[in-house]
Amino acid sequence: MTESTDTPAAAAPEKTPTENGTTETPPEETPDKATEEKEKEAEPPKEMRAVVLTGYVGLKTVKIQKKPVPTVGEGEVLIRVKACGLNFQDLIVRQVAIDSLPKTPFILGFECAGEIEQVGEGVTNFKVGDQVVALPEYKAWAELVSVPAQYVYALPSGMTALDAVAITTNYVVAYLLLFEIANLTPGKSLLVHSAGGGVGQAVAQLAKTVDNVTVFGVCSKSKHEALKANNNNIDHLLERGSDYTSEVRKVSPEGVDIVLDCLCGEECNRGYSLLKTMGRYVLYGSSNIVTGDTRSFFSAVRAWWQVDKVSPVKLFVENKSLAGLNLRHLLFQHGRADYVRRAVERVFALWGEGKVKPLVDSTWALEDVVEAMQKMHERKNIGKLVLDPSLEPKPKPATPAKGKSGKEKKPAKESSEEKKDKETKEEEKKPEENESKDKEKESS
Amino acid sequence: MTESTDTPAAAAPEKTPTENGTTETPPEETPDKATEEKEKEAEPPKEMRAVVLTGYVGLKTVKIQKKPVPTVGEGEVLIRVKACGLNFQDLIVRQVAIDSLPKTPFILGFECAGEIEQVGEGVTNFKVGDQVVALPEYKAWAELVSVPAQYVYALPSGMTALDAVAITTNYVVAYLLLFEIANLTPGKSLLVHSAGGGVGQAVAQLAKTVDNVTVFGVCSKSKHEALKANNNNIDHLLERGSDYTSEVRKVSPEGVDIVLDCLCGEECNRGYSLLKTMGRYVLYGSSNIVTGDTRSFFSAVRAWWQVDKVSPVKLFVENKSLAGLNLRHLLFQHGRADYVRRAVERVFALWGEGKVKPLVDSTWALEDVVEAMQKMHERKNIGKLVLDPSLEPKPKPATPAKGKSGKEKKPAKESSEEKKDKETKEEEKKPEENESKDKEKESS
Structure with a gap:
């Protein structure tokens, strides 16, 4: 057994469960x-x-x-x-x-x-x-x-539960993106989408543990002031929805070494086109498939359909890399729990060194x-x-x-x-x- | 001017060149x-x-x-x-x-x-x-x-011209493949084609400078004995043209972390399918386009046509990477001479440490x-x-x-x-x- 179930605890078989105990919120009990609840108290x-x-x-x-x-x-x-x-x-x-x-x-x-x-x-x-x-x-x-x-x-000594959930997923994803896949080394530049989000902030912070790295961050204009006030890990804040590729090229005409994309859709093609030679584009999310309030099957199809397929021959001719990271698949479909554990340990060690501040x-x-x-x-x-x-x-x-x-x-x-x-x-x-x-x- | 020309040296304009000086080999002079030659002496x-x-x-x-x-x-x-x-x-x-x-x-x-x-x-x-x-x-x-x-x-002190041409291209390509693109770290496995060639040998040698790396090498059966006698950098020698993917899976059922492919064509698809999750496939040559004695436009087309295009979404779902390395393009089309120079310096330093033995x-x-x-x-x-x-x-x-x-x-x-x-x-x-x-x- 690897899954918890909705059946009552085996340790207490004498207790009959309620009919799957469904109570809606705000809990207005009949x-x-x-x-029934009183009897259980x-x-x-x-x-x-x-x-x-x-x-x-x-x-x-x-x-x-x-x-x-x-x-x-x-x-x-x-x-x-x-x-x-x-x-x-x-x-x-x-x-x-x-x-x-x-x-x-x-x-x-x-x-x-x-x-x-x-x-x-x-x-x-x-x-x-x-x-x-x-x-x-x-x-x-x-x-x-x-x-x-x-x-x-x-948890390492001194890490609270709040710290832990602010750190684990976000920084493990950021760590794998930067140090396992994109091989971030001194002097490189990177662009990250959703720069104000949990992973975006973790990426910017970990990137700045490497010397002389330039971080371009794309996010809603409304967040720019708050992000500038909070830290200076992002060197160039760009506006989501704007022609940010032109903005990047004003600063760095040849593009960037690393593009980290959690949006998918047309951002894939745009991200690839922004790469310097020897650059890497990494897709680690597909949040563009979430658009409205309702189940958006069509936006998923559109987001995937917009992504150009690439031949390895093109990568060979252009000296570029494409990669993907999906932490859930790594854990639950690809059986790489040990690999993820090593990344978690590395991230916790960085937290111990004061380099991870969620x-x-x-x-x-x-x-x-x-x-x-x-x-x-x-x-x-x-x-x-x-x-x-x-x-x-x-x-x-x-x-x-x-x-x-x-x-x-x-x-x-x-x-x-x-x-x-x-x-x-x-x-x-x-x-x-x-x-x-x-x-x-x-x-x- | 960045190119030498076929005109006579400017320093000696008094000399009229022969009619482009074409003499075939073996040189049988009229x-x-x-x-004419005597006059020049x-x-x-x-x-x-x-x-x-x-x-x-x-x-x-x-x-x-x-x-x-x-x-x-x-x-x-x-x-x-x-x-x-x-x-x-x-x-x-x-x-x-x-x-x-x-x-x-x-x-x-x-x-x-x-x-x-x-x-x-x-x-x-x-x-x-x-x-x-x-x-x-x-x-x-x-x-x-x-x-x-x-x-x-x-050249560093002590490196002969013979050493230098045996080292520079092959080990720079191997170095970039392993340490810039594929991010080889301890415990990983890799497969390299043309394992008996210059780059193949350099890859195997540099890979073994990292702890606990397993090297699979594919090459003609006729070379196996000589390679085994020469060094033991290749842990598993596999036969070119054989069903080598099955052989790899006998040793490592989940596949390998890194595939380095200089062949192109159908080997691209085979290489990708051999990757573990978080694995990287790197195309760094297309020698399958060289097949016969004559200009083989059709084999080039075939080799490229056989390569499946891949969507970044597939890489995201499968946790894999695709990359290409083309040293000539890096130098002459992409203007990355400084980047290559750093790799040359690193390789020469490794030679100085005795880790590069061409x-x-x-x-x-x-x-x-x-x-x-x-x-x-x-x-x-x-x-x-x-x-x-x-x-x-x-x-x-x-x-x-x-x-x-x-x-x-x-x-x-x-x-x-x-x-x-x-x-x-x-x-x-x-x-x-x-x-x-x-x-x-x-x-x-």
């Missing part, structure tokens, strides 16, 4: 269900909250539901989740019929961090109480998740996931969007405004500050958690 | 011409022997001719050639109508080493007497060549160039084929056997030994050359 909870995708049409299909606590199979660990990372891939899952998507309903999420609560048979490298981050194949956005140990990584855009309650996803969809985040199952949802307005725009949203900072207040309270009421943190520090 | 020679391509059909178009000594333009140096390197590219030039080939007749050759005899205006980094290797755009196979200084590299197959007189090219064409060489303008041609049989096969050829070793004998004699008669060698050692 009187009957409320009674005397016993340890066998249910958990989770972010569930109930269908492939629109944001309304993302719901918070009660789900049975997952069982822990052989080779798995059960993690009590403290923080979940949002990645662009989550939007793609929600919207597009790509290969091998699970049938709805299922729990969303590819990244979470927390504490190990139970260890399955055959797992020797983890113990209860370990602080870890995990990259499971779905199911990460819940209070508890059962994950094969091969996708679980121990940027968190904002932290959200599970119940506010739709708003967080919408923010990513509209590319308004700067840095990582994080879900925290312990956070209280934002108070909803008396008459909910269900417009398309996110204009009525509160500034992201408030959400994070809310979380900080809460953390302080939690520390007061949960001394046993701090104990286990100390244990971890001793062992590591 | 009585008139012999008289009193003055410094204004002509030189060169390997000239006189047409694009068959081996008979390669001739030894007398040509005027080239002029030295601004930014150029005139080199007295001691050794010329044969590269597969020379065969492609001879046979195939690829882009931007010069009109015949022209002097062949892309690689030579020797001593600087004259320095053009504006050249500050070389002086008369410097021992150098050069990668000119044609014209390298002659007694003298004028080369833009940007394509000329000073393998010379055999050394030939200019007059025996056709036989040398035929040996490369038939892929019978192990290591580098070198021309030495100071060598006497081999004695020709009384009745020359003009068969297709090279069976009546002498073993290559004899030719090299001949050269060694000659070197000893030359040392006796040319003390000034040894003096300048000593000078070079002092200055470097």
Whole structure:
């Protein structure tokens, strides 16, 4: 068994599950269900909250539901989740019929961090109480998740769960792009799209650990001021949707050594044309296939159809490289968990050296996931969007405004500050958690 | 001016050139011409022997001719050639109508080493007497060549001209393939075609400077014994023309991390299919377009037509890379002479560390160039084929056997030994050359 299931925990067979425990958010329980819940209170909870995708049409299909606590199979660990990372891939899952998507309903999420609560048979490298981050194949956005140990990584001493989800996916992708695929060396130049996003920020930061590297970053004009204020890792900020290739050529007439493209579609051709000789174009995402609010099969087809196929003979004549990186496929289809583990270890070591400083855009309650996803969809985040199952949802307005725009949203900072207040309270009421943190520090 | 010309040296305008000085090999001079030659003896020679391509059909178009000594333009140096390197590219030039080939007749050759005899205006980094290797755009196979200084590299102390032509092109290509493009790191595996050739041997040798690298080499069965006896840089020797992909998968079921392909054609598709995830396929030659004795436009078309075009989306889905390396284009079309210079310097440093040990197959007189090219064409060489303008041609049989096969050829070793004998004699008669060698050692 390598997957957690939605059946009740095997350790407690005496408990009959509710009819798959589906409760929608905001949780408005019927009187009957409320009674059922009360009856359970005397016993340890066998249910958990989770972010569930109930269908492939629109944001309304993302719901918070009660789900049975997952069982822990052989080779798995059960993690009590403290923080979940949002990645662009989550939007793609929600919207597009790509290969091998699970049938709805299922729990969303590819990244979470927390504490190990139970260890399955055959797992020797983890113990209860370990602080870890995990990259499971779905199911990460819940209070508890059962994950094969091969996708679980121990946190170095001093790294919080929030740090961990802001670091792991983004910096592992950035690390593999720059140092495994593009072979970034001193004096080179690179262009990265979605420069304000989690991976974009990680790329710019890691690129600047190499001497004399020039970074061109493309993102919405609205982010430019904030990015300039935040750091100076990006040498040339260019505007998404503008004729940025001309802007690049004004600075560097011969183009750039490396193009990192997470957009796909016509950006592939544009990126390739921007390459210097001996340059590399790397496609590591296809966010251009996410365009509207609904399942966008046609935008996926268009994005892929726009991409010119290239003959190796052309690369030979032009001295260029093309590459692709897909972390999910690497882990779940190509069986390269060990390879990814080495990259995670390298990234954590860079964090230890102070070279990785993750940027968190904002932290959200599970119940506010739709708003967080919408923010990513509209590319308004700067840095990582994080879900925290312990956070209280934002108070909803008396008459909910269900417009398309996110204009009525509160500034992201408030959400994070809310979380900080809460953390302080939690520390007061949960001394046993701090104990286990100390244990971890001793062992590591 | 960046090119030497076939007009007589500007320094000696009083001399009228012969009618382009064409004398075929073996040089059987007419009585008139012999008289002409005698008249010149009193003055410094204004002509030189060169390997000239006189047409694009068959081996008979390669001739030894007398040509005027080239002029030295601004930014150029005139080199007295001691050794010329044969590269597969020379065969492609001879046979195939690829882009931007010069009109015949022209002097062949892309690689030579020797001593600087004259320095053009504006050249500050070389002086008369410097021992150098050069990668000119044609014209390298002659007694003298004028080369833009940007394509000329000073030899490190102790490196002979023979070493230099055995090292420069082959190891620079191997270095760029392994360390710039394929990013070879410990534990990886690679497959290289034409494993017995100059680049193949350089690749295997440089690959083994990295820990725990597994090298698969494909070449003619006839070379296997000699290669095994010569070194053990190739872990698994596979037979050209066999189902080598199955053989690779017996050893490494998941394939290899790196495929280096100098063949093109259907080997492109086969090479790509052999890649592990995160693997790289690099095309660095197209020797499959050289098939017969005559200009083979159709085999070029076939070789390129057989190559599947690949979408970057496929690379993204499969976590793979495609790349091309073309040293000539890098130097002469893409203006990356500085980039190549850094690679040359790195390779010479590796030679200084004893990590580069060039393998010379055999050394030939200019007059025996056709036989040398035929040996490369038939892929019978192990290591580098070198021309030495100071060598006497081999004695020709009384009745020359003009068969297709090279069976009546002498073993290559004899030719090299001949050269060694000659070197000893030359040392006796040319003390000034040894003096300048000593000078070079002092200055470097």
